[in-house]
Amino acid sequence: MSSVAQKRGFGATLWDWLTTVDHKKIGILYLLGGGFFFIVGGIEAMIIRLQLLTPNNDLVSAGIFNQMITMHGTTMIFLAAMPILIGFMNAIMPLQIGARDVAFPFLNSLGFWMFMFGGIFLNLSWFFGQVPDAGWTSYASLALVSEGHGVDFYAIGLQIAGGGTLMGGINFLVTIINMRAPGMTYMRMPLFTWTTFVASAMILFAFPPLTVGLFLLTFERMFGGNFFDHTMGGNTIIWEHIFWIFGHPEVYILILPAFGIFSEIFSIFSRKRLFGYSAMVFATVLIGFLGFMVWAHHMFTVGLGPTANAIFSVATMAIAIPTGVKIFNWLLTMWGGSIKITTPMLWALGFIPTFVMGGVTGVMLGTAPLDYQLHDTYFVVAHFHYVIVGGTVFGILAGLHLYWPKMFGTLLNEMLGKVTFWFFFIGFHLTFLIQHWLGFWGMPRRVFTYMDGQGWNSSNLISTVGALFMAIGITVLVYNIIVTSVKNVRVANDPWGDGRTLEWAIESPPLYYNFAQTPLVRGLDTVYIEKMEGNASGLTPAEPVQDIHMPNGSFIPFMMSLGLFIAGFGAMYRAEESWGLPVLIFGLLWTFIAMAMRSLKDDLGYYVKKDEILRDMKRKGGQK
Amino acid sequence: MSDIQVYKKSPAQFNLDQRRARKSMRGQVMMFSLMIFMTIMSFSMVMAYQADVAGFSKFLIIPSLLLFAAVQVGLQLYYFMHMSEEGHGVPQMFMYTGVVLSFAVVLTFVTIVWW
Numbered sequence: 175m176s177s178v179a180q181k182r183g184f185g186a187t188l189w190d191w192l193t194t195v196d197h198k199k200i201g202i203l204y205l206l207g208g209g210f211f212f213i214v215g216g217i218e219a220m221i222i223r224l225q226l227l228t229p230n231n232d233l234v235s236a237g238i239f240n241q242m243i244t245m246h247g248t249t250m251i252f253l254a255a256m257p258i259l260i261g262f263m264n265a266i267m268p269l270q271i272g273a274r275d276v277a278f279p280f281l282n283s284l285g286f287w288m289f290m291f292g293g294i295f296l297n298l299s300w301f302f303g304q305v306p307d308a309g310w311t312s313y314a315s316l317a318l319v320s321e322g323h324g325v326d327f328y329a330i331g332l333q334i335a336g337g338g339t340l341m342g343g344i345n346f347l348v349t350i351i352n353m354r355a356p357g358m359t360y361m362r363m364p365l366f367t368w369t370t371f372v373a374s375a376m377i378l379f380a381f382p383p384l385t386v387g388l389f390l391l392t393f394e395r396m397f398g399g400n401f402f403d404h405t406m407g408g409n410t411i412i413w414e415h416i417f418w419i420f421g422h423p424e425v426y427i428l429i430l431p432a433f434g435i436f437s438e439i440f441s442i443f444s445r446k447r448l449f450g451y452s453a454m455v456f457a458t459v460l461i462g463f464l465g466f467m468v469w470a471h472h473m474f475t476v477g478l479g480p481t482a483n484a485i486f487s488v489a490t491m492a493i494a495i496p497t498g499v500k501i502f503n504w505l506l507t508m509w510g511g512s513i514k515i516t517t518p519m520l521w522a523l524g525f526i527p528t529f530v531m532g533g534v535t536g537v538m539l540g541t542a543p544l545d546y547q548l549h550d551t552y553f554v555v556a557h558f559h560y561v562i563v564g565g566t567v568f569g570i571l572a573g574l575h576l577y578w579p580k581m582f583g584t585l586l587n588e589m590l591g592k593v594t595f596w597f598f599f600i601g602f603h604l605t606f607l608i609q610h611w612l613g614f615w616g617m618p619r620r621v622f623t624y625m626d627g628q629g630w631n632s633s634n635l636i637s638t639v640g641a642l643f644m645a646i647g648i649t650v651l652v653y654n655i656i657v658t659s660v661k662n663v664r665v666a667n668d669p670w671g672d673g674r675t676l677e678w679a680i681e682s683p684p685l686y687y688n689f690a691q692t693p694l695v696r697g698l699d700t701v702y703i704e705k706m707e708g709n710a711s712g713l714t715p716a717e718p719v720q721d722i723h724m725p726n727g728s729f730i731p732f733m734m735s736l737g738l739f740i741a742g743f744g745a746m747y748r749a750e751e752s753w754g755l756p757v758l759i760f761g762l763l764w765t766f767i768a769m770a771m772r773s774l775k776d777d778l779g780y781y782v783k784k785d786e787i788l789r790d791m792k793r794k795g796g797q798k
Numbered sequence: 799m800s801d802i803q804v805y806k807k808s809p810a811q812f813n814l815d816q817r818r819a820r821k822s823m824r825g826q827v828m829m830f831s832l833m834i835f836m837t838i839m840s841f842s843m844v845m846a847y848q849a850d851v852a853g854f855s856k857f858l859i860i861p862s863l864l865l866f867a868a869v870q871v872g873l874q875l876y877y878f879m880h881m882s883e884e885g886h887g888v889p890q891m892f893m894y895t896g897v898v899l900s901f902a903v904v905l906t907f908v909t910i911v912w913w
């Protein structure tokens with residue numbers, strides 16, 4: 175159990191990763207899983223862009239194109255962006271609040287494996303040749319008539335993955351509420367912890383509606399229910415409401431953690447306290463709350479009536495206010511700071527204008543009469559890529575460079591990082607800026623090709639070239655990661671030199687018990703305060719060195735998720751194959767047995783002995 | 799285990815605890831009877847409606863049932879699950895947020911989907 179590097183075989187290492195409940199390792203697993211799906215979704219995006227390169231192109235058929243856009247959207251949102259953010263939350267948030275792990279380590283592992291199995295389930299659809307093709311929104315009127323098992327893969331895969339996300343959210347909430355180090359009051363929490371908190375609360379409230387919606391869809395498609403079919407007394411609009419009651423909060427679940435990462439970056443690399451900390455916290459909470467009050471802005475053209483449209487229109491525009499507060503606070507954080515342009519800072523600087531543009535087009539779309547013009551055109555595609563890519567993906571890439579040393583103990587090459595940034599940044603604006611005009615000129619979204627002579631050719635060409643630039647940027651990033659890992663130059667606690675929060679006062683990567691002694695927090699940016707007062711370690715212990723209680727690893731989460739994965743196939747083939755029902759029952763039984771094993775066998779964890787901790791402390795020659 | 803505690807209590811404290819326990823017991827019994835009473839009321843209203851007793855229309859019964867249900871949830875939470883005691887601030891905040899959000903959803907559905 176020692177952290178001293180032991181030589182271990184491949185099998186033992188694999189087993190360690192399959193059974194780990196350590197939040198840092200689970201964070202890395204999320205990063206790997208999410209990174210894999212990000213590449214998959216990226217390849218799908220490239221195929222979409224190549225198909226639209228020229229008019230009347232026939233690189234892919236109309237059917238495959240629909241599958242591509244559906245899987246691209248679904249993969250990017252549920253399997254790439256969110257898991258990567260959850261990975262950062264896992265790896266960093268407990269360190270920021272001075273905790274040794276999350277509140278429920280077992281649940282944390284279960285959440286990861288459910289996400290992974292759900293994601294694999296969804297993507298196996300490619301190998302079955304029956305791929306979801308009703309859009310990532312899967313509107314019922316399309317989803318119900320989609321042939322084959324495509325939409326079934328969507329409904330069941332997202333159900334499993336969504337369960338994992340919900341567990342993650344609850345886990346983070348309990349962790350932040352209960353496991354803050356002494357002195358870490360709510361108003362001393364770093365902004366990334368705050369945004370994790372609010373995003374987790376939004377997961378808690380937004381995912382149950384998705385679960386319900388997916389169950390209704392599952393039952394309608396696979397078990398003969400009639401919730402959305404109007405010929406049987408159902409109502410197809412209800413799916414749209416349920417989906418967007420989940421869906422709009424979801425976009426804020428994606429953006430808030432990115433806001434948190436940027437807040438950390440602006441303050442670290444401007445070497446200044448974050449400007450307007452309490453206003454930032456308030457804005458975050460307000461955005462989280464208002465995010466639930468605006469879902470019908472996705473449905474203006476459904477015909478909800480002028481009153482409903484007006485109410486949701488005004489509510490939508492109101493969110494621009496707290497968002498604006500944030501933008502100004504970031505600008506004022508930089509104002510007068512001694513700014514260091516590192517790769518993370520470069521992403522943060524690129525984020526501000528990009529995200530503001532996405533926000534402005536959001537307010538334009540929120541104007542109901544204008545939305546009638548722009549709805550379902552490329553303008554919408556441009557808008558949400560400006561917020562999702564310019565906000566969330568920029569945030570992920572910034573966070574990747576910022577936290578890489580903390581997660582892996584090496585520093586990504588700064589030169590290559592900047593090359594990645596410029597390729598991606600220029601490529602991004604090349605791709606999506608022109609799409610605003612394509613929208614104005616009437617090009618509808620989700621069309622697999624277009625006719626010559628409508629004036630759309632050169633714009634689409636530019637757009638595809640931009641996408642190639644982004645692909646080059648990501649390739650450089652992958653190269654950077656490989657080179658950095660091979661060179662394996664280890665870095666110290668705070669490789670950026672200006673870390674202000676607790677995670678920068680411990681090793682990179684931290685020992686498996688994080689803090690030898692739980693730290694005492696004396697204010698916002700506690701490590702900065704300690705250092706200013708001459709305490710070079712940045713930490714003041716709040717307890718004597720003593721035995722530390724740690725959880726045991728477990729293989730049960732993997733088994734529980736595997737059961738659900740098997741049951742998913744049973745449910746899908748129940749109606750047409752005789753083995754369907756038995757497999758469904760078998761899979762559920764498998765899961766229940768795994769659950770019973772967890773409940774019946776007490777697992778009380780183990781203690782890290784005081785001697786070992788003292789030895790570790792001596793080895794790094796720190797305090798004592 | 800609890801016997802060990804009793805030894806440490808001074809008589810005054812013992813009395814105080816007993817008085818408190820009695821008071822909370824009284825509250826719980828009262829609320830329990832109230833809840834049973836409301837349940838009986840609900841059942842009899844529905845029975846009366848089915849037996850076509852004059853005056854028991856749908857428009858009286860459905861709102862009263864909903865009202866009783868809401869009161870019962872509140873009593874359950876505050877008297878039996880000790881929500882009013884210390885250390886329940888965060889759960890309360892989350893529950894009320896959930897209530898507000900679901901209210902907005904139900905209101906929207908009632909006004910623009912099901913109307």
Ligand code: HEM
Pocket residue numbers: 311425426428429471472473490491493494532533535536537539540541545548549550554557558561562565
């Ligand atoms: C902050 C992060 C945001 C993300 C990640 C995001 C994401 C999205 C996505 C994915 C869509 C496409 C929906 C579809 O498939 O039809 C969309 C549409 C829309 N967004 Fe955003 N959005 C964000 C912010 C905003 C803001 C700040 C506003 C307004 C102030 C806004 C207003 C809208 C509107 C009105 C639509 C509907 C357009 C239509 O359906 O015609 N969004 N957004």
Ligand SMILES: [Cu+2]
Pocket residue numbers: 421422425468469471472
């Ligand atoms: Cu929205």
